[in-house]
Amino acid sequence: MAMTLYPWQEELASQLLAMRDELPNGLLIYGPKGIGTIDLVIRYARSLFCETPDINGEPCGQCKGCKMANACTHPDLRYVMTEAESIPRHIPFDPPSNAQKDRKIYREILIHQPRELTDFLNQTAHEAGGTRIVVVYPADAIRADAAATFLKNLEEPPAKTTFLLVAEDIDRVLPTIRSRCRLLRAKGPSYEEAIAWLKSQGIGDADDALARASGRPCQIIDEKRIETDPEIDSKIKEQLLMLSSLPKQVRDDLLRVLSMGRDLPLDRIAVKDGRTALPVAAVLPVIYRWGYDLLAVQQGLKPHYFPQYGESMVKILKGVKTEHLYAWFDTLKSLQRTVNHPLNAQLVIEQTLLRYRRMMMGKAFD
Ligand SMILES: [Zn+2]
Structure with missing residues (x-):
């Protein structure tokens, strides 16, 4: 059994596992939001830095690579993620220097993000001969002015750099970005699978909860997690939760x-x-x-x-x-x-x- 977070991810996880030793330059994984795809991709990205993964690609969690990747301090792992998606996952997000204090949280990838990425890519990898991984999410929410800079990164990548892009709607990903990536489709659970999984997570009225979340089971759990996260400020919480329900x-x-x-x-x-x-x-x-x-x-x-x-x-x-x-x-x-x-x-x-x-x-x- 390959590394999965949710039962419906078997196929995607095995596809990712098969690429482990021969990563393409760009990989675009697309499918509905709220089915846990980005979380599997983050887990996969982190596992690539594990020094002793098991045969299924499962990271050990103990080695230096794992510890740094999990703490978001690994110098060869970068995230280009919107603020709204970074906060719940405890991934550091630097606002642009001109950001206002009482602004709304950002729901798009902004121009300073691919710019900072260019600096990162211009440095040599921390580990000699090591791989560099860039996780991009959501790849269908890159603001128009940021897209050109991002594309340049993708077009002229340094050796052994892999972009893992995750998008909900592949039609909203720029064709120029899409054409540089290998595509993988993430399939969501069937209705029955989703209900069974929600029940196993202790969700009482699974039918109603699933309908409210437009059939996206992970959204229900993600929201619970945000609600109870002591590290997220209450005003930010409100904004994050208003986005999805x-x-x-x-x-x-x-x-x-x-x-x-x-x-x-x-x-x-x-x-x-x-x-x-x-x-x-x-x-x-x-x-x-x-x-x-x-x-x-x-x-x-x-x-x-x-x-x-x-x-x-x-x-x-x-x-x-x-x-x-x-x-x-x-x-x-x-x-x-x-x-x-x-x-x-x-x-x-x-x-x-x-x-x-x-x-x-x-x-x-x-
Ligand atoms: Zn490890």
């Missing part, structure tokens, strides 16, 4: 509004939570799942995510044209791709709800 009350409120169908009040379309606009990345999955359920109900099936709203769905779908429902759902699907672009997030949600209202009135939109 909605507070229950806000979610229920949103569902109530959606269940009003054509009577959805226009003043509720401006989705606000107190002074803060809701994060589109957290709102859209809820609307998306609502749409998924509406399609099921339209076909005479039971709603999957929100069974308690089954009756309301039947009611509000009366008079709704199936083609309008499909058209609206299609726009939702394409919107999912924009969720990491905070610009106009508010607008995106408002437009989605306006279209929803029109669709519910039996009208086409646009």
Whole structure:
């Protein structure tokens, strides 16, 4: 059995293990977020510095290489990671020199990061003849101005340097970056596997938890970990958790509004939570799942995510044209791709709800 963190990672772990002695220059591992891929890749990157790994590539955890890699002090292991992804994993993140004090945490890879990487790559490896590893995550959230510098790093790498890139959406990774990497797909668990795993982790209402996390089981555990991490400041915690999920009350409120169908009040379309606009990345999955359920109900099936709203769905779908429902759902699907672009997030949600209202009135939109 190869080195895995989760039961559904067998295949990926064996693929990584097979490359251990002949690492490509660039490896891009892609697949849904929240299934633990980045954590396996970090573990793999660290294991490459172990002096005495076992036959499955499992690091010993005791040698100097392991200790330094685990403490993030190994001079030949670098992370190019967003602040939002670094904090929960205790990976050091240096903000840019012009960073403001009360700013929001960064959710993109910024220009100073590949610049610092260039310096790192220009030095010779710490271990004579040793490998240097650069973990890049999320490779689909590299800001446009940082991408060119990053690409240069990738194009002219020093000998024995390997980039391990992890991305959720391969279509959002620049083609020029993609084409320099060998690709590996990370598969998520089946529904049953996810449920079984969550139950083994002591998650009581696994069905509901999984639906809330859009079917991404590791997100549920990651959130728990963030909530209980004494080293993360409470304000930062709030931001980290808001990125991935909605507070229950806000979610229920949103569902109530959606269940009003054509009577959805226009003043509720401006989705606000107190002074803060809701994060589109957290709102859209809820609307998306609502749409998924509406399609099921339209076909005479039971709603999957929100069974308690089954009756309301039947009611509000009366008079709704199936083609309008499909058209609206299609726009939702394409919107999912924009969720990491905070610009106009508010607008995106408002437009989605306006279209929803029109669709519910039996009208086409646009
Ligand atoms: Zn070791």
